[in-house]
Amino acid sequence: MAVDLVIRGGSVIDGTGSLAFTADIAVEGDRIVEIGKVDSKGKREIDADGQIVTPGFVDIHTHLDAQLAWDPIASPSCWHGVTSVVLGNCGVTFAPVSKDGATVLAEMMESVEDIPAESILNGLSWNWSSYGEYLEEVAALPKGVNTGGMVGHCAVRLAAMGERSLDETPATPDDIEKMVPMVKEAMDSGALGFSTSRTFLHRVPDGRCVPGTYAASEELLAFAEVMAQHKGTVFEAAPKLGGKDSREEIKMYGDISRLAGCPVTFGLTQVDIAPQLHLQILDYVEEENSLGANIHPQTTSKHIGVLLGLSARTPFDRAEGWAEMVDLPLEEKIVRISNTETREKLIKAAKERLETLPLDWSKFYALPDNPVRHDFKPEESIAAKADKRGVSIPEQWIDEALELEGKRLFILPVLNQQMEAAAEMLTKPYVTLGLADAGAHTKQIMDASQPTFFLTHWVREKEMFSLEEGIRRMTSDTADLFGIQNRGRLNQGSFADINIIDFEGMSLEYPEIVNDFPGGAGRFIQKSTGYTKTIVNGEVFMQDGEHTGALKGKMLRN
Structure with a gap:
């Protein structure tokens, strides 16, 4: 009996870190039904001889929260083997939103993440108030990649406290009582987690720090209690690091992780002005993890420039x-x-x-x-x-x-000016590959091409990681951290998110500016070579860098 798709004779790298093996993969509908020697014929067959076959990559740190509304292929991520993305990082989200609050959230996103507010306001429907309603809006969008999101502290605080959310004084018990149901609603609706911003670098247009920057631990622990009722969720932060803040910050993340029974992840990079700081933070993380916490710093595989x-x-x-x-x-x-x-x-x-x-x-x-x-x-x-x-x-x-x-x-x-220091961090099993920032800093950086850079530079050229380990870093590691089920591995019964890659032919193309956001706003994009086919939920989504027309992405929920 024929199955929908058979991928024949590729070198299968299953995402677990196990050694590659030559096999066929059979797909029926959106699932892998057989791996090995497949005798069944496929309604469509793909010859993968001489190529590697991997799980689709899972990008856990994006800011595609608005872009998916007008760019269903999620570029430039789609040109780099990404099949699943996580929205809602760094505490900045578009829900919950109070009446007439859209402009404030859009301007905050522009100030923090350099995504034009005009494009956001014109490109989104804003037909929601709660985070669950926002997720339903995203669910209804035609999209080429699987998509999940975290609810952001900035939006929660602003919806509950209004202008006072920006104050440096702690939230009152009444304020926290208003915020907790919003977080619970988000988790009940399938949010993958909760995110917050505590860095002084993230500011609203008038120069004040974003809501939540000065939140006391009591406020964040109240949200952790909600997350304790939703196993598989994750707490993400843009952290407050440096000086005497560092130890207390990591201790608080340990307390959150232990109370919620969830992983905590935050961005960590090497910086020349404090060359030992990232090593000090890693020591603090190891100390908290030894006490029962589950903390995973995430970093990039190259400098952020x-x-x-x-x-x-x-x-x-x-x-x-x-x-x-x-x-x-x-x-x-x-x-x-x-x-x-x-x-x-x-x-x-x-x-x-x-x-x-x-x-x-x-x-x-x-x-x-x-x-x-x-x-x-x-x-x-x-x-x-x-x-x-x-x-x-x-x-x-x-x-x-x-x-x-x-x-x-x-x-x-x-950031990560010394790339070897970034790669060295990634050799630690609790450090995760992330911070690619797809959709953000549109005319400042281009890091969404990270999967291609990591594989060509650190795996193929420098041989610092084996190919199997490199693939695991971008598949099962990231999927497991965010509780994303049945993705990030190639095995019978898993969703058919698959890359077929000419590994020796893989390369980065030169970044360029395109003006394709609503209103004609510009942004950097970067394409690649080597991705022969990217398959999402059983359908070929991208072929040799071109969109096939398929938009089979699904919602990822806790």
């Missing part, structure tokens, strides 16, 4: 002459910069701007294009190349910016 260039923002946009070019088409920028007289004026203005611009140009690099690399050498910096040529920083920057028909990009690593 700001992208700049003529097609996006430049370091000199506030300088005379440069400011007037910000909104010009790229072609017109090139014409102006290429004009000798205009060029000299722009160089002069940029030099004056440098006097008040605190950038370390020895850590500022032109992003290579063939291949795209992130393992920079000191001699590749803008400062080093300018010094070698005997020209000014602005001259060097302009000369390189005009390459690739003006589409050359520059990167300034700001």
Whole structure:
């Protein structure tokens, strides 16, 4: 009897970390029904000989909360083997929302995550008030990837406390009594967890820290009590780290984890200004985990770097002459910069701007294009190349910016500046691969391509991780952390989320700006090569980087 799909002869990497093996995979409907030598014929058959066959990747840290409404394929994640995404990170969500509260939430998302508020307001229906109603809205959207979400502390606090939610004073018992039912409603409706922001870096447009930044532990522990009734949920945080705060912060996460019986995850990166901080935090995490907590810091596999260039923002946009070019088409920028007289004026203005611009140009690099690399050498910096040529920083920057028909990009690593330190963190079994930020920082960074970078750089080139371990890091590890059932592994009965990959042919394409958000807002995207097919719930979703038209993504609920 024929089955719907048979994938033949691929090297199966099942997501558990077990050694690869050659096998066929049979799919009926949205489930895998057989792995091994499949005698049944398939209504569709795919020859995977010479390729690896893996579970679809599970990205636990995205901000696609709005984008899915107008971009059902969830780009750029779809170009990097991702089949399941988690929304609602860092405490910033669009529900619960009070009457007339949409603008405040949209502007907060723009301020924190650099997603244009105008696009959010115009792209969403806002036909909800509770988080459960928001999840139903997402469930009804046609989408190519499986989607789950956490309820955000910022929205909960704002809905319960209004303007007082931004105060530095603790919430009152009455305030907490109003918030707890909102969190319970979200969990009852299938939220994967609860998220909060405690970092002083996250601020609303007027400069104040987002709601929840100053929340006392009593408030967060009240939410943990709710989560204790919903096993499989997760507590996520943008943490308050540094100085004397670090130990108390991690201890509080330990208390939350033990009370709720749930994992706690938070972003952790190496930073040059405090090179030992991440190691200190890991020590604190190990101490809490030894006391019964279940804490999983998450980090990236490469540096997080700001992208700049003529097609996006430049370091000199506030300088005379440069400011007037910000909104010009790229072609017109090139014409102006290429004009000798205009060029000299722009160089002069940029030099004056440098006097008040605190950038370390020895850590500022032109992003290579063939291949795209992130393992920079000191001699590749803008400062080093300018010094070698005997020209000014602005001259060097302009000369390189005009390459690739003006589409050359520059990167300034700001977190995980020492990529080896990030990779070393990932060797620890309790540290999770995350922080890819798909959908966020739209004209600042491009980290949603993380799966492709991790596999090509750390697995294939550096051999720091085996292929089997690398795949596990992005599949069963992330799915299990967020309680996502029957995904992240290839086994009989699991959902048929599958990648077929030409591993040796895998590569990153160059990032580019596209203006495809509502209202024409721009964003960075980055495609890849090597993903022959990405299958979601039994249907081929992406084929050689192109959407097939299938939109079979489902909701992920606790």
